[in-house]
Amino acid sequence: MIGAGAIGLGTAWHLAQQGHDVSLYDPRLNQSVDREGSAKDLSGTSASLGVLMGYVFRRRSGRGWRLRRRSMELWPQWIEMLQAHQPDLKLHPGLLQIARDEQAAERMESLAAQRVDLGLQMVNNADLATVWPTASHGGLHSRHDGRIDPLLLQQALRKALAEQNAELNATAVVHLERNDNHWRVHHTDGNSSIHDCVVLCTALNSDVLLEPLGQVRPMTPVLGQALSLRLTTGPTTWSNWPSVLVNQGFNLIPTAPGRLLLGATVEPGDRASEDPLTLMRNLNERAPEWLCSATVVGNWSGLRARPMDRPAPLLEELEPGLILASGHYRNGVLLTPGTAEWVTTAVEQA
Known part of the structure; x- marks a missing residue:
């Protein structure tokens, strides 16, 4: 190996x-x-946020879907065995995707209807109000997708x-x-x-x-950046939040009271620019105020290999x-x- x-x-x-x-x-x-x-220059795994987007994969057939589904079936067994070596390792379930427009919401509704047995369910704006009040087209909740600390x-x-x-x-x-x-x-x-x-x-x-x-x-290098944030206002306990919230391709991950990871930009090349950090914090000008006012306590980047x-x-x-x-x-x-x-x-x- x-x-x-x-x-x-x-x-x-x-x-x-x-x-x-x-x-x-x-x-x-x-x-x-x-x-x-x-x-900077972390390995792909160490720079990763460890997000598991398995069952929300839009394709319904092919190798990509089979590999995702099989991996999601195996992860609970793997975690149980590996906890003997690292007790803090856990599978953090629950992933919520916010629909950016009506077309995205329609695709999510279709996927949820097909994969009810795999834990997918649509969420309306009213139910999202306490988590992401700017949502206007609902979202898709996956009960079994989520995150593993890489x-x-x-x-x-x-x-x-x-x-x-x-x-x-x-x-x-x-x-x-x-x-x-x-x-x-x-x-x-x-x-x-x-x-x-x-x-x-x-x-x-x-x-x-x-x-x-x-x-x-x-393979070509694709750079990703991530921020570790400390909130001064807004959510503190994350009691109503999933393990991962996905909005416009950005992942928001609660890690502790008042603490949050934000990341997963996709930039071609192998050098980070300053602009994506601003973009991430504002999520294309759709971020809530508590996110815009958060303090950055850490940031890192890493390269992924794209065939x-x-x-x-x-x-x-x-x-x-x-x-x-x-x-x-x-x-x-x-x-x-x-x-x-x-x-x-x-x-x-x-």
């Missing part, structure tokens, strides 16, 4: 649980998992892997070499190792390893023993269990 974000860690853990010998390579493994104050998730998976006796190597891989029916993995320290199978969970670094092999799967000319994520066996599980874009945490299951099947069939 190469890459120790949520996908790499989760896949390595699932493989180890199934009895496979696992070696995981990533220089970040000797670094603590945190996001203190303000930070920092606690990484901590739990690292501890779980250590107890599975997986080999955790805090070193980068610089080159892959075909070696008969095996793969030689070359490390930055000049050493190398032989493996039956290599799984790449390396996001934007994938091309460095793939291009010398004649494999091209281009070019192919749908996300990239799940492929490129050649015998070489598996790509990358390019999850904005859904790495959400799709971790489903991806781990897919990779395990691919490894066992290789």
Whole structure:
């Protein structure tokens, strides 16, 4: 396994649980998992807010929907097992999407009617008054979607892997070499190792390893920013709030009395501009006053890998023993269990 974000860690853990010998390579493994104050250039997982938008996915068929649904089915089991390693890790259920216009509301109504059994329900303006009083077209509530803290998730998976006796190597891989029916993995320290199978969970670094092999799967960086806010007015206990409120593509996540995370901008490129921070705080001039007057106590940014000319994520066996599980874009945490299951099947069939 190469890459120790949520996908790499989760896949390595699932493989180890199934009895496979696992070696995981990533220089970040000797670094603590945190996001203190303000930070730039965080990994995709650490920069993530851990939002699970599974059942509100609009498509009704295809690989994307199957992967989301399977991951949402698996997450409660994963959380229960991982709590033995990180008791604070929880699945925080409840996600509310605010409809921005009448057309969006109609699409939500159609989706809710189809997925009543999956916990979807429309919410009218009156019921939204105490949460988002500027809503004028209702919203869609998903009882089972929600959020997982991505920092606690990484901590739990690292501890779980250590107890599975997986080999955790805090070193980068610089080159892959075909070696008969095996793969030689070359490390930055000049050493190398032989493996039956290599799984790449390396996001934007994938091309460095793939291009010398004649494999091209281009991905483009997409930057996301997030704010940690302290409120001076407005909600304090969040008693009527869901775990995640989504408005105009922005995620608002209560974390403590008077504290809130706000984020999930989508900016092409790899450098943050100042404008999105203002945009996020005002939500295109539709934010309530208590949000506009909140104090920023932290902000960070991170890069996500978006596949070019192919749908996300990239799940492929490129050649015998070489598996790509990358390019999850904005859904790495959400799709971790489903991806781990897919990779395990691919490894066992290789």
